[in-house]
Amino acid sequence: xxxxxxxxxxxxxxxxxxxxxxxxxxxxxxxxxxxxxxxxxxxxxxxxxxxxxxxxxxxxxxxxxxxxxxxxxxxxxxxxxxxxxxxxxxxxxxxxxxxxxxxxxxxxxxxxxxxxxxxxxxxxxxxxxxxxxxxxxxxxxxxxxxxxxxxxxxxxxxxxxxxxxxxxxxxxxxxxxxxxxxxxxxxxxxxxxxxxxxxxxxxxxxxxxxxxxxxxxxxxxxxxxxxxxxxxxxxxxxxxxxxxxxxxxxxxxxxxxxxxxxxxxxxxxxxxxxxxxxxxxxxxxxxxxxxxxxxxxxxxxxxxxxxxxxxxxxxxxxxxxxxxxxxxxxxxxxxxxxxxxxxxxxxxxxxxxxxxxxxxxxxxxxxxxxxxxxxxxxxxxxxxxxxxxxxxxxxxxxxxxxxxxxxxxxxxxxxxxxxxxxxxx
Amino acid sequence: xxxxxxxxxxxxxxxxxxxxxxxxxxxxxxxxxxxxxxxxxxxxxxxxxxxxxxxxxxxxxxxxxxxxxxxxxxxxxxxxxxxxxxxxxxxxxxxxxxxxxxxxxxxxxxxxxxxxxxxxxxxxxxxxxxxxxxxxxxxxxxxxxxxxxxxxxxxxxxxxxxxxxxxxxxxxxxxxxxxxxxxxxxxxxxxxxxxxxxxxxxxxxxxxxxxxxxxxxxxxxxxxxxxxxxxxxxxxxxxxxxxxxxxxxxxxxxxxxxx
Numbered sequence: 198x199x200x201x202x203x204x205x206x207x208x209x210x211x212x213x214x215x216x217x218x219x220x221x222x223x224x225x226x227x228x229x230x231x232x233x234x235x236x237x238x239x240x241x242x243x244x245x246x247x248x249x250x251x252x253x254x255x256x257x258x259x260x261x262x263x264x265x266x267x268x269x270x271x272x273x274x275x276x277x278x279x280x281x282x283x284x285x286x287x288x289x290x291x292x293x294x295x296x297x298x299x300x301x302x303x304x305x306x307x308x309x310x311x312x313x314x315x316x317x318x319x320x321x322x323x324x325x326x327x328x329x330x331x332x333x334x335x336x337x338x339x340x341x342x343x344x345x346x347x348x349x350x351x352x353x354x355x356x357x358x359x360x361x362x363x364x365x366x367x368x369x370x371x372x373x374x375x376x377x378x379x380x381x382x383x384x385x386x387x388x389x390x391x392x393x394x395x396x397x398x399x400x401x402x403x404x405x406x407x408x409x410x411x412x413x414x415x416x417x418x419x420x421x422x423x424x425x426x427x428x429x430x431x432x433x434x435x436x437x438x439x440x441x442x443x444x445x446x447x448x449x450x451x452x453x454x455x456x457x458x459x460x461x462x463x464x465x466x467x468x469x470x471x472x473x474x475x476x477x478x479x480x481x482x483x484x485x486x487x488x489x490x491x492x493x494x495x496x497x498x499x500x501x502x503x504x505x506x507x508x509x510x511x512x513x514x515x516x517x518x519x520x521x522x523x524x525x526x527x528x529x530x531x532x533x534x535x536x537x538x539x540x541x542x543x544x545x546x547x548x549x550x551x552x553x554x555x556x557x558x559x560x561x562x563x564x565x566x567x568x569x570x571x572x573x574x575x576x577x578x579x580x581x582x583x584x585x586x587x588x589x590x591x592x593x594x595x596x597x598x599x600x601x602x603x604x605x606x607x608x609x610x611x612x613x614x615x616x617x618x619x620x621x622x
Numbered sequence: 623x624x625x626x627x628x629x630x631x632x633x634x635x636x637x638x639x640x641x642x643x644x645x646x647x648x649x650x651x652x653x654x655x656x657x658x659x660x661x662x663x664x665x666x667x668x669x670x671x672x673x674x675x676x677x678x679x680x681x682x683x684x685x686x687x688x689x690x691x692x693x694x695x696x697x698x699x700x701x702x703x704x705x706x707x708x709x710x711x712x713x714x715x716x717x718x719x720x721x722x723x724x725x726x727x728x729x730x731x732x733x734x735x736x737x738x739x740x741x742x743x744x745x746x747x748x749x750x751x752x753x754x755x756x757x758x759x760x761x762x763x764x765x766x767x768x769x770x771x772x773x774x775x776x777x778x779x780x781x782x783x784x785x786x787x788x789x790x791x792x793x794x795x796x797x798x799x800x801x802x803x804x805x806x807x808x809x810x811x812x813x814x815x816x817x818x819x820x821x822x823x824x825x826x827x828x829x830x831x832x833x834x835x836x837x838x839x840x841x842x843x844x845x846x847x848x849x850x851x852x853x854x855x856x857x858x859x860x861x862x863x864x865x866x867x868x869x870x871x872x873x874x875x876x877x878x879x880x881x
Contacts, residue, residue: 273845297680297681298681298682299681299682299832299833300681300682300832300842301832302829302830302831302832302838302841303830305742306751306830306831306832309745309746309751310751312749313745313749313750313751314749315750315751336746409841409844409845410844410845412847413844413847432847436847500679500683501679501682501683501842501846502679502680502681502682502683503682505842505843505845505846505848506845506846507846
């Protein structure tokens with residue numbers, strides 16, 4: 198995989214738009230193509246109109262917005278920071294949009310209201326658009342994911358009674374919560390357990406629990422621990438019911454977590470609106486990246502309308518200066534970070550884990566699925582338009598901080614998967 | 623009679639006060655700001671919330687009055703539609719023992735299903751979360767009214783129907799002037815059970831779908847472990863339930879008749 202690949206979807210949508218504009222609507226286009234043939238038509242058009250430059254996301258200013266009033270769903274967690282803060286801090290408005298951010302109660306619900314069209318775009322876990330596009334654990338609806346929301350920012354929290362636990366091998370028999378089956382949380386927790394020889398399907402119980410309900414379940418002793426998004430790790434420390442066992446950045450530094458996603462239909466029907474929304478998200482992400490802004494963001498997210506959490510807890514999460522529940526105050530500036538670039542290689546890793554644990558039974562063209570859903574090229578162009586620095590390549594080798602196979606090579610997904618002793622295939 | 627009543631009220635108030643006192647005493651033992659809140663803390667939250675019951679800070683933050691109104695609106699639509707369907711179905715079943723016996727097995731299978739179990743199916747088919755919630759209310763208030771109406775109609779005195787037949791009333795007049803009035807007490811008893819179970823279901827349904835409503839409010843406050851708000855919401859839910867029941871109770875007293 199290399200940087201010269203394009204996200205075909207956006208390119209095609211742009212070409213269609215150009216054809217329509219140059220040839221005067223669908224009728225004109227059909228007549229023209231019938232007369233000269235599709236290939237010739239393309240060549241003729243390319244000669245009079247530089248297609249590359251016309252890709253929707255490469256334009257400086259979006260065209261007229263097809264829709265101004267949008268609804269965007271979110272789950273109340275700090276991963277959704279750019280999506281949520283863009284509302285109170287005016288990033289949507291800046292790009293001409295009037296956005297209502299709607300809180301959803303669970304990931305199944307956010308999936309369903311997005312598929313039903315009750316929201317226009319949505320906060321999702323980065324494996325979800327892949328799974329939904331493939332029709333795994335959902336009806337099959339093509340989704341796109343033009344931006345990652347946050348990297349890192351998750352943790353394994355254990356009940357206070359397990360303070361003596363030092364390795365995953367001691368966690369046999371535990372009941373764990375993860376936000377959703379198709380989540381980085383599930384895959385990272387399984388990864389950690391399996392590296393220490395604990396079979397996540399046989400030796401422990403892993404349940405899907407909506408993040409907001411995790412602390413209450415931990416307190417009730419319903420769960421021994423969870424790999425969850427913040428603020429619910431920090432909230433467990435705040436409530437003195439648990440401690441932070443491991444930050445997710447100590448598993449895979451820079452791993453993607455939550456994402457901004459939409460139905461492919463949204464991009465095709467409303468390219469300008471989609472682009473403006475992406476711009477707003479990227480702007481907000483860039484703002485959130487700057488650590489100097491983190492306290493201000495914590496204050497903007499705390500009210501009942503958004504995360505509904507104590508500001509103190511949100512500050513501990515976002516600034517990375519936090520008590521870990523074991524009596525230490527830790528200072529980890531990149532505990533959570535915000536980086537929008539959706540590397541195709543991230544998608545390939547997720548797909549290998551979906552296969553590894555038996556969620557994905559059929560053979561899959563890793564690369565093709567990754568390219569169709571994770572819009573790396575589109576994100577790059579949008580970032581550059583906004584004057585942000587974006588990576589050159591669409592895929593990189595990812596290095597893990599934990600495990601026997603430390604380096605993930607996206608060109609050899611099957612070999613990578615087979616390198617694990619514990620797997621379902 | 624009057625003295626008896628006073629004594630009941632006094633005893634009731636005493637029980638309530640004793641409970642509040644015990645609650646406060648037990649929660650005062652905990653370190654401040656931790657554990658289950660006491661009645662004083664809940665009272666403070668209640669005062670705060672009732673001071674601005676109709677504020678609107680956007681889709682995820684509305685006053686308690688708006689939340690309750692949204693829930694009551696859902697309840698009203700679901701319950702009214704379910705009642706119309708259930709009364710019509712119940713009359714048909716009550717008048718025809720054959721039909722009743724044919725349909726009964728299906729009703730028996732459907733009746734014990736928690737209305738919430740339908741939610742995923744509704745979401746998938748209707749593709750609208752608020753309509754799905756209303757349908758959940760519909761399902762929860764359908765069966766009690768249906769069963770009671772069928773029973774009420776089936777047990778109407780034969781004499782009434784015979785008289786109606788002798789007078790050669792049209793089926794419509796027979797329905798309106800004889801069957802429905804005769805079965806009214808049973809129907810209203812069904813409606814009363816229905817609205818109670820619908821009110822129970824709505825809280826759970828709203829916790830699932832999110833949006834606006836008292837159930838969602840409880841869920842949102844639970845996320846923040848704001849137990850004072852949760853307890854206050856529980857009390858509000860209980861009081862509304864009592865009010866709904868009282869309205870239908872009054873109706874049933876008006877419709878009661880002696881033979």
